[in-house]
Each structure stands twice: as C-alpha cells, then as structure tokens.
Amino acid sequence: MPLVLYNTLTRRKDVFEPLNPGHVGMYVCGPTVYDRAHIGNARPVIVFDVLYRLLKALYPSVRYVRNITDVDDKINARAKDSGETIAVITERTTRLFHEDMAALNCLAPDVEPRATAHIAQMIAMIGRLIATGHAYEAEGHVLFAVGSMAEYGAFSGRSKDEMIAGARVEVAPYKNDPGDFVLWKPSPPELPGWDSPWGRGRPGWHIECSAMSLEHLGATFDIHGGGQDLVFPHHENEIAQSTCANGKPFARYWLHNGWLMVEGEKMSKSLGNFFTVRDLLDQAPNETQGGEAIRLAMLATHYHQPFDWTAEALRQARTTLDRLYTALRAVADIDANGYDVVPTPVLAALEDDLNTPLAISHLHEQASALNKAAHLEDKARCKGALLASGRLLGLLGQSPEAWFRGAAVGGPSDADIEAAIVARAEARKARNFAEADRIRKDLAERGVVLEDGAAGTSWKRA
RNA sequence: GGCCGGGUGGCAGAGUGGCUAUGCAGCGGACUGCAAAUCCGCGUACGUCGGUUCAAUUCCGGCCUCGGCCUCCA
Numbered sequence: 001m002p003l004v005l006y007n008t009l010t011r012r013k014d015v016f017e018p019l020n021p022g023h024v025g026m027y028v029c030g031p032t033v034y035d036r037a038h039i040g041n042a043r044p045v046i047v048f049d050v051l052y053r054l055l056k057a058l059y060p061s062v063r064y065v066r067n068i069t070d071v072d073d074k075i076n077a078r079a080k081d082s083g084e085t086i087a088v089i090t091e092r093t094t095r096l097f098h099e100d101m102a103a104l105n106c107l108a109p110d111v112e113p114r115a116t117a118h119i120a121q122m123i124a125m126i127g128r129l130i131a132t133g134h135a136y137e138a139e140g141h142v143l144f145a146v147g148s149m150a151e152y153g154a155f156s157g158r159s160k161d162e163m164i165a166g167a168r169v170e171v172a173p174y175k176n177d178p179g180d181f182v183l184w185k186p187s188p189p190e191l192p193g194w195d196s197p198w199g200r201g202r203p204g205w206h207i208e209c210s211a212m213s214l215e216h217l218g219a220t221f222d223i224h225g226g227g228q229d230l231v232f233p234h235h236e237n238e239i240a241q242s243t244c245a246n247g248k249p250f251a252r253y254w255l256h257n258g259w260l261m262v263e264g265e266k267m268s269k270s271l272g273n274f275f276t277v278r279d280l281l282d283q284a285p286n287e288t289q290g291g292e293a294i295r296l297a298m299l300a301t302h303y304h305q306p307f308d309w310t311a312e313a314l315r316q317a318r319t320t321l322d323r324l325y326t327a328l329r330a331v332a333d334i335d336a337n338g339y340d341v342v343p344t345p346v347l348a349a350l351e352d353d354l355n356t357p358l359a360i361s362h363l364h365e366q367a368s369a370l371n372k373a374a375h376l377e378d379k380a381r382c383k384g385a386l387l388a389s390g391r392l393l394g395l396l397g398q399s400p401e402a403w404f405r406g407a408a409v410g411g412p413s414d415a416d417i418e419a420a421i422v423a424r425a426e427a428r429k430a431r432n433f434a435e436a437d438r439i440r441k442d443l444a445e446r447g448v449v450l451e452d453g454a455a456g457t458s459w460k461r462a
Numbered sequence: 463g464g465c466c467g468g469g470u471g472g473c474a475g476a477g478u479g480g481c482u483a484u485g486c487a488g489c490g491g492a493c494u495g496c497a498a499a500u501c502c503g504c505g506u507a508c509g510u511c512g513g514u515u516c517a518a519u520u521c522c523g524g525c526c527u528c529g530g531c532c533u534c535c536a
Contacts, residue, residue: 011466029536037536044536074534157465158532181533205534227536228466237533258467259530266530300475300485305468306529316474316486323485326499349476357476361484371500433495440497451498458499 003058003351005223006304008231008254009155013353016253018222023061025221026052027213027251029230030112032069033093034078036276037100039294039309040227040260040267046295046394047257047303047354048225049106053392054350057342065216066109067209068094070116071202076191086192100277103291105394113212115203119194121211122203125245126183126196134244137198138174140186144240146179155239155254156232181237183207206237213238214246224251228258258306267309280314285447286406286461288398293317296395299356320360321395321403322462324386327367329400329458331383334376339384346389356393363389363396404460411447411461421450421457 003016018024028048031041048066055062070090079086098108115122126142129135134148146152182204187193193200213221219242226235235254242250259266262273277294284290297317301307343366349358366389370382390396405414412420420439427435440450449462 031536041536156531179533229531229535231466232531233533234535257536260536261529302476305475308474310474312486313474319486323499330500355476357474358483361476364484368501428495431495437496449498452494452496453499 001348001351003054004353005253005255006353008235008256009252011157014253016222018059019220019252022059024055024059024063024223025217026055026062026064026223026225027209027217027221028064028066028109028224029209029226029234030066030068031093031097032072032074033090033097034072034075035093036278037097038267038274038276039262039280042100042104042277042294043260043298043303043307044225044227044257045101045106046104046298048255049104049394050299050350050356050392051223051225051255051354052107052109053394054354057347057392058351063111063217064109065111065113065213067212068097068112068114069205069208070094070114071192071208072205096278100281103281104277104295105291105397106295107394111216113216115208115212116192118208118211118215119203121215122207123184123194123196125207125211125214125241128245129183129241132244134240135183136176138176140199140201141172141174141182142184142198143175143180144183144237144244145176146181146240147177149240149244152179152240153236156236158232181206181233183241206234207241209234210238210241210245213251214242219246219248219250221251223253223255225255225257228256231256255303257303261306261308263310264308275309284318288402288406289318289321292321292395292398292403296321296360299393299395300360302357303354320364322460324363324367324390324396325400325403327370328383328386328396329404331370331379332400334379334383336380336384336387339381340388340391341385342388342392343385346392350392359389359393363393404458406461412443417443417448417459421459424450425457 004013005016006012007014026048028044031037048064052062052064068090075086075089078084078089082089102108126135129144130137130142133145135142135144184196184198184201184203184207186199186201191202193202213224224235224238239250261267262275265271265273267273267275280294281287281290284293293314294317297309297313298307300313300317300320343362346359346362349355349362352358363386366382366386370379370386373379373382387396420443424436424439427433427439443450443459447461449460451458451460
C-alpha cells in the first residue's frame with residue numbers, strides 16, 4: 001500500500017510520491033547548539049528517525065539533511081554569560097547532541113550542514129531576493145518584504161491583517177511593513193560577523209534553512225519536517241524566501257510533530273519540570289535501558305498528537321520492553337536468519353502517516369505469538385518478524401541479556417548474583433525453601449529479580 | 463480575539479458507520495515448593511445536546527471543555 005503522510009501544506013493526508021522516482025530528499029530543522037538537548041528536542045529527532053528508516057525501507061535512495069544552527073543570538077548570550085568562546089560552546093554542544101541522539105538509537109542524517117559553513121550561500125540568496133524586489137536594505141539590515149508575495153501567510157493559514165493585528169512586539173522603525181522579517185542584521189565587532197554587500201553582519205534565523213536545503217537538496221524537494229511550533233513564523237518565512245529566491249516550488253510535503261508537555265504542563269525551567277535527555281538516561285536502572293525506553297515512550301503516541309511526558313509513561317515503556325525482550329530471551333538460541341521480514345500490518349501502520357502506536361500494538365501481538373509458538377520453525381518466523389519490526393522502529397536492537405542485565409549501577413556484580421543463584425539452587429535442592437526465599441528476597445531488595453524456569457534460573461536488573 | 467488540534471474503559475493509547483485494537487493496572491484459573499515470567503478467561507469505554515441513517519463512538523451542527531500557535535521555542 002502507498003505511503004500516506006499528513007501534509008501541513010494541504011491539511012490532509014496525501015499519498016507520498018517522490019519528485020524523482022526512487023529518490024527521496026528530506027530536510028528537518030535541527031538544533032541550535034547552545035545547550036544540552038531536552039526531551040522536547042528529542043521528539044522530532046525520534047519521529048523523523050522513524051520516517052527516515054521507513055523511507056529507506058521503501059526507496060532505494062534517501063538523503064536526509066538535518067542542520068546545525070551554530071550562529072544565533074542565544075549562543076551569543078550564552079558565550080557572554082559563561083565566558084567561553086562561541087566555538088567552544090557550539091562544538092561541545094554539537095558533540096553532546098550527537099551522543100544523546102545516538103543513545104536514543106537515532107541514525108545520523110546523511111548530511112548535517114552547519115549554518116556558519118553556508119554564509120556565502122545565504123548572502124547569495126539574500127542578493128537574489130533584493131534583486132527581484134522581495135527584500136530591501138534599511139539601516140544595515142536586510143528585510144524580507146512580505147507585501148511582495150501575495151501568498152505570504154497561506155501556509156500557516158493567516159491573513160496579513162491578522163498578523164499585523166497580532167503583532168505583539170514593538171515594530172522596528174526601519175521596517176516598511178510590520179510583518180517584514182530580518183534576513184541579515186549588522187554585527188558589532190564583539191559578535192560573530194561576516195562581510196557582506198550590506199556591511200559586516202550575521203544572518204537572520206530563517207534564511208539558513210532556505211540556503212542549506214537549496215545547497216543539499218535543491219530548490220524543490222520532497223519532505224520538510226519540524227516541530228509544530230515552527231509552522232509560523234519559521235516555515236512560513238522559509239517558504240517565502242525559497243520560493244521568491246528560487247522561482248520554484250519549495251518542499252512538497254510538510255510534516256510537523258506535536259508539542260511535548262511534562263506531567264500535563266508546558267515544560268519550562270521555571271516550573272521545574274525541565275528534563276534533558278541526559279537526565280533521563282542517568283535515571284534508568286541500567287545503562288542499556290534508558291535510551292530505548294525514552295524512544296518507545298515517545299513512539300507510543302502518534303507524532304501529530306501532543307505528547308505528555310510523565311514518569312508513568314516512561315515506566316510503562318520499560319515494562320513493554322521487558323515483555324518484548326522476555327519473549328526474545330526465550331528464543332535467544334534460535335536462528336532467525338532468513339526470517340527477518342517486516343509483517344504487513346506493521347508496515348501498513350507506518351505507511352499510514354507513521355502510526356507508531358498501532359505498529360507497537362502489532363509488536364505485542366508478535367511477542368504473544370512468539371511466546372506461544374511451539375515448533376522451531378514457528379519460533380524462528382515469529383522471532384524474525386519481531387526483530388524486523390523492531391528494527392524499522394529503531395527498537396529491540398540489543399541482545400535480551402544486555403537489556404536485562406545492563407551494567408551494574410551500584411548494585412551487586414554479575415559474579416555476586418551468579419554466586420547467590422548457585423547457593424539458592426543448592427538450598428532448593430535440599431528443600432530448604434526458607435533459605436532459598438531469603439536469598440531471592442535479598443537480591444530483590446538490591447534490584448535483582450530472579451525467575452525460575454525449566455532451563456534454570458535467570459535474572460534481571462529492574 | 464483569530465487560526466489549529468483534541469475530549470475513548472481505572473490509566474496510557476489506536477481505530478472504525480454495524481463484526482467494538484493493544485498494553486499497563488485489577489480479578490479468576492493453569493503452571494510453580496512459593497514467586498516471577500508465560501498461557502487461558504473476565505471487565506463491554508467512546509464529553510454533551512440535537513440531526514442524518516435501518517444502524518453513530520465513528521458523518522453533520524450547536525454547546526461545554528482541554529491544549530497549542532499568533533514573529534524566543536522542537
């Protein structure tokens with residue numbers, strides 16, 4: 001069945017057809033590197049990682065571009081406050097961003113352009129906008145003239161009157177129209193700046209994505225993604241800049257993930273409900289569980305819906321993974337090579353506008369089928385299906401033993417646990433159940449759960 | 463105020479014009495020395511008021527209500 005995506009441009013689900021058959025181009029707005037990624041930053045990365053995996057499964061060639069914004073007033077402010085240089089801040093933050101996203105099992109994009117490496121392209125694009133009458137220079141600034149574009153506002157569904165009426169900030173005196181936005185602004189000597197036809201300055205926020213998508217994907221490309229909050233003004237302005245500068249249509253399918261809440265409230269530092277990805281990874285019972293649990297929790301809600309991040313949601317994600325890895329652990333010694341086929345229902349769910357919750361429900365059904373499978377062939381088939389489904393979602397990629405045992409975080413060592421299990425087995429053999437239960441209880445209190453099975457006792461850190 | 467998206471069983475969360483996911487929690491049973499895990503079974507939900515229909519949780523309209531955006535924000 002065809003891939004269908006909810007397209008903000010048309011406000012309905014559209015059948016996806018790449019511009020060039022067999023080749024897909026996707027651009028997603030990446031981070032501004034001034035601070036560690038919080039869980040809100042993680043959502044689009046995870047969502048579009050699943051889309052990337054799906055596209056790779058469906059098309060022979062996919063080019064995924066996600067930018068790094070490394071010139072921005074927030075970065076400048078951070079440098080001023082901390083005394084560190086801008087380069088130190090952006091390089092470190094970029095590295096930590098990569099680490100955090102890798103921990104969430106997100107694949108690296110094919111191209112990760114940095115804004116500061118594309119200043120020349122931005123200047124060229126601004127020049128074209130001035131030449132075609134879509135931008136003007138005023139007091140060292142270059143501004144996009146929204147009045148020069150009849151369709152401005154159509155994407156985000158607002159009229160110019162509304163935008164003017166809604167303008168909350170004081171309108172800069174050099175603007176011809178209150179809705180005009182900055183393409184280039186002057187930089188004083190102490191701030192990052194580049195020489196340009198309009199003097200030493202730095203780019204506005206929106207122009208970088210227009211310049212970098214053009215450079216790496218061309219004027220017209222398939223998919224542009226980002227958070228819902230970027231629809232206006234960021235994406236509206238990107239469309240204005242790119243279509244006016246290039247004279248061609250811009251992105252064809254626009255996808256936006258919903259906002260993230262925390263325990264029912266908007267996440268903010270002042271409310272004290274602000275979590276970085278690292279905070280949550282550190283809270284996991286072992287170092288192998290955190291990232292995958294966060295990822296599953298995020299995917300358990302459809303990307304278009306608001307997502308309420310709660311401790312309970314994370315706990316449930318971990319329980320779900322316990323269940324799935326339990327099923328896989330029971331067949332750890334069964335070879336599933338040749339059976340790694342994604343079952344149709346899973347593929348169909350994802351092809352229907354990335355319905356990850358439905359896909360996950362199929363994972364559960366596959367785990368049940370695996371638990372019930374009686375014959376070797378059945379087990380291999382079910383295991384292969386579950387693993388292939390998981391891989392498409394970026395889940396279930398580690399060995400069950402790694403999931404359950406992880407690395408000791410303060411608790412008893414693997415050797416201590418094994419020794420206790422031997423001692424308990426002897427007590428059980430001697431029918432000294434009081435002692436056996438005492439050992440089990442003792443381990444439980446130290447975070448280790450024992451499970452007696454037909455093949456002996458297994459354990460996990462929980 | 464304008465625009466947009468929601469309100470589903472104890473909880474999370476899909477979906478559908480009639481056959482009413484999935485998981486967690488709960489209850490009963492099997493298995494187990496006891497547990498855990500697993501398996502079997504149980505609980506019949508769709509904000510509200512109208513309309514369309516043989517039939518609506520699903521379509522349409524009003525109302526109530528929650529959330530987001532409206533040039534910092536993923």
